[in-house]
Amino acid sequence: MTELWSQLLGGFATAATPVNLLWAFVGCAVGTAIGVLPGLGPAVTVAMLLPITAQVEPTASMIFFCGIYYGAMYGGSTTSILLNTPGETGTMVTALEGFKMAKSGRAGAALATSAIGSFVAGTIATVLVTLFAPVLAEHAVKLGPPEYFCLMLLAFTTVSAVLGKSTLRGLTALFFGLALGLVGMDQITGQVRYTAGVPEFLDGIEVVLVAVGLFAVGECLYNALYEGRSTSSLNRMNRVHMTRTEWQRSWPAWLRGTAIGFPFGTIPAGGSEIPTFLSYATERKLSRHKDEFGTTGAIEGVAGPEAANNSAVTATLVPLLTLGIPTSVTAAILLSALQNYGINAGPQLFQTSSALVWALIASLYIGNVMLLVLNLPLVGLWVKLLKIPRAPLYAGILIFATVGVYGMRQSAFDLYLMLAFGLLGVAMRRFDFPTAPVIVGLILGPLAEAQLRNALSIGEGRFGIFLERPMSLFLLVCVALVLLMPRLLAWRRRA
Amino acid sequence: MARERSPHASAQLALGLGVLAVAAVLAWGAASIPSQAGYAGIGPNFLPWVVALALAVCGAGLVMQALRGGYEDMDEPSGAERGDWPALAWMAAGIGANAVLIERAGFVLACSVCYALAVRGLRLSEGRSAGGVAGAARDLATGLAIAAPVYWLFTKVLEVNLPGLTGTGWL
Numbered sequence: 001m002t003e004l005w006s007q008l009l010g011g012f013a014t015a016a017t018p019v020n021l022l023w024a025f026v027g028c029a030v031g032t033a034i035g036v037l038p039g040l041g042p043a044v045t046v047a048m049l050l051p052i053t054a055q056v057e058p059t060a061s062m063i064f065f066c067g068i069y070y071g072a073m074y075g076g077s078t079t080s081i082l083l084n085t086p087g088e089t090g091t092m093v094t095a096l097e098g099f100k101m102a103k104s105g106r107a108g109a110a111l112a113t114s115a116i117g118s119f120v121a122g123t124i125a126t127v128l129v130t131l132f133a134p135v136l137a138e139h140a141v142k143l144g145p146p147e148y149f150c151l152m153l154l155a156f157t158t159v160s161a162v163l164g165k166s167t168l169r170g171l172t173a174l175f176f177g178l179a180l181g182l183v184g185m186d187q188i189t190g191q192v193r194y195t196a197g198v199p200e201f202l203d204g205i206e207v208v209l210v211a212v213g214l215f216a217v218g219e220c221l222y223n224a225l226y227e228g229r230s231t232s233s234l235n236r237m238n239r240v241h242m243t244r245t246e247w248q249r250s251w252p253a254w255l256r257g258t259a260i261g262f263p264f265g266t267i268p269a270g271g272s273e274i275p276t277f278l279s280y281a282t283e284r285k286l287s288r289h290k291d292e293f294g295t296t297g298a299i300e301g302v303a304g305p306e307a308a309n310n311s312a313v314t315a316t317l318v319p320l321l322t323l324g325i326p327t328s329v330t331a332a333i334l335l336s337a338l339q340n341y342g343i344n345a346g347p348q349l350f351q352t353s354s355a356l357v358w359a360l361i362a363s364l365y366i367g368n369v370m371l372l373v374l375n376l377p378l379v380g381l382w383v384k385l386l387k388i389p390r391a392p393l394y395a396g397i398l399i400f401a402t403v404g405v406y407g408m409r410q411s412a413f414d415l416y417l418m419l420a421f422g423l424l425g426v427a428m429r430r431f432d433f434p435t436a437p438v439i440v441g442l443i444l445g446p447l448a449e450a451q452l453r454n455a456l457s458i459g460e461g462r463f464g465i466f467l468e469r470p471m472s473l474f475l476l477v478c479v480a481l482v483l484l485m486p487r488l489l490a491w492r493r494r495a
Numbered sequence: 496m497a498r499e500r501s502p503h504a505s506a507q508l509a510l511g512l513g514v515l516a517v518a519a520v521l522a523w524g525a526a527s528i529p530s531q532a533g534y535a536g537i538g539p540n541f542l543p544w545v546v547a548l549a550l551a552v553c554g555a556g557l558v559m560q561a562l563r564g565g566y567e568d569m570d571e572p573s574g575a576e577r578g579d580w581p582a583l584a585w586m587a588a589g590i591g592a593n594a595v596l597i598e599r600a601g602f603v604l605a606c607s608v609c610y611a612l613a614v615r616g617l618r619l620s621e622g623r624s625a626g627g628v629a630g631a632a633r634d635l636a637t638g639l640a641i642a643a644p645v646y647w648l649f650t651k652v653l654e655v656n657l658p659g660l661t662g663t664g665w666l
Binding site: 051052054055056165166168169171172175176178179182186188189191193194217220221222223224225226227228229230390391392394395396398399400402403406407410412413415416418419422423426427429430431432445449452453456457460461462 | 503506507510514517521524528529531533534536537538539541542543546547549550553554556557560566567568569570572573574575578579580582583585586587589590591593594595597598602605606609610613614616617618619620621622637638641642645649653654655656657658
């Protein structure tokens with residue numbers, strides 16, 4: 001315990017240097033801005049900024065990227081409440097009640113409960129990360145390649161089968177991502193695969209390119225193609241303030257939301273959609289003001305999901321830092337940022353890069369305070385961003401997309417590829433294919449392949465190795481359950 | 496289970512066939528990768544075959560659903576029923592022009608052209624007039640006003656490598 005304390009203090013000492021504080025602040029501000037703006041999410045923003053990893057030192061850039069990640073969650077709720085288009089998938093549920101509250105003139109209270117709730121949940125979740133991540137890392141060191149491969153298999157299954165409505169389309173997206181990950185040099189034998197003689201493909205396909213193409217360029221193209229005549233209405237702002245009863249109704253919801261969100265962030269269940277919906281359902285059931293849900297807007301319906309969202313987002317750092325397994329798209333891109341530095345995320349991270357890890361955790365505490373300040377007194381500033389007209393906004397995004405994609409490898413060829421991925425992104429969005437599995441498959445695919453081959457080497461070529469080790473067998477059973485449960489439930493309901 | 500035929504069924508069919516084509520390309524490529532299994536019993540050609548087969552199964556599933564009237568469990572896509580293809584073409588032309596120009600005219604000018612073309616497409620999609628020569632000049636200037644500070648920020652402060660027209664580092 002004392003060791004933990006001294007490491008955390010050491011982390012604060014690193015995170016509180018003026019330069020790192022500045023990175024955290026800029027990260028939080030950029031994150032809030034892109035959370036507020038429609039069209040950009042934290043994943044694609046971090047992806048576009050990945051070229052800075054060539055110059056900026058790892059601790060500073062990780063603090064910066066994480067600031068963007070949870071800053072976007074704070075900013076996203078502002079858009080969900082004031083505008084009927086959520087800025088972030090995780091804040092979709094906030095839009096349900098938040099927008100109704102704003103319509104009936106309680107925008108200020110909704111903004112307050114979401115900002116303070118995010119702060120409470122973020123801070124509690126950070127304490128949990130501080131306490132549990134080192135313990136988990138200690139145990140995770142004992143995991144071998146077979147267990148790792150099964151963990152990654154579980155991540156693949158949940159991200160493609162649980163999210164989205166169709167397992168078939170989810171799996172198609174996943175295998176497409178895995179196919180992209182195959183391009184380039186094989187990690188173990190150095191065998192060149194699928195380069196078609198194009199030298200640009202030798203190093204593989206950059207994550208930045210795929211993420212920026214699918215998300216940013218795809219979003220811009222989709223907007224030009226289909227959303228030209230869509231209109232959105234902006235709610236009136238009023239003073240950010242909560243009454244006594246609103247406080248009383250909010251805080252139990254914050255705590256329940258935090259408790260629901262955290263476990264979902266730590267398991268590969270693919271982001272914050274499920275916990276936010278669960279929290280919403282819980283609040284709706286427990287509330288003494290059921291009549292307000294869906295009519296004038298109930299404050300619990302904003303407070304709970306917002307807390308669940310932030311708690312889940314913070315908790316995604318646990319599997320990322322201790323196992324090297326990303327459970328959301330943004331976490332996957334953070335993983336590739338670490339890879340750019342040649343840092344292997346995994347249980348060894350707490351030993352080999354302990355200064356970085358603890359500085360990162362300390363900066364989460366600091367960042368949450370910064371975000372509370374940025375989002376409560378200064379919320380009016382961000383709301384002005386919503387007045388930027390659509391055409392220059394989306395055209396401007398293309399400029400930033402160019403920075404990210406070209407800056408990564410200095411190749412004009414990548415810009416053509418970016419356009420191709422953009423067009424693919426439009427088709428995927430139009431036909432309801434999830435995009436997260438593509439990114440997770442692309443980043444995790446090569447790692448999973450290496451683990452699979454190492455595992456089979458241990459088992460001397462027998463696939464039975466996965467069934468003989470209790471932990472990997474357990475994980476395989478989990479994979480089977482994730483794939484079969486929805487079918488069994490649907491079948492029982494029909495019978 | 497008779498369902499109403501989705502108006503997008505033919506596009507969905509094309510997409511399913513596309514997935515099948517990707518699977519075929521992957522399989523064709525996998526055939527030329529040596530196996531070099533070593534102790535693992537599987538070599539660098541193992542995962543390519545798995546992915547190729549899986550994509551073939553997924554593609555077949557998509558084609559089947561499309562033929563039966565449309566993909567199952569679809570969420571209604573947001574936005575208009577019909578696409579505004581000219582608007583898309585303007586924006587795609589912008590990105591293409593950017594790729595052509597970036598190493599010849601430098602980041603700032605290439606991105607200004609990209610911005611001007613894209614903003615024109617977006618405005619057309621809103622049903623507004625794109626503006627004549629004066630409008631185009633104004634868009635170029637706006638693009639310049641965004642691209643130049645971005646260029647300075649990323650090359651001078653963050654030391655990201657972006658091409659310039661001149662060696663001065665300002666343009």
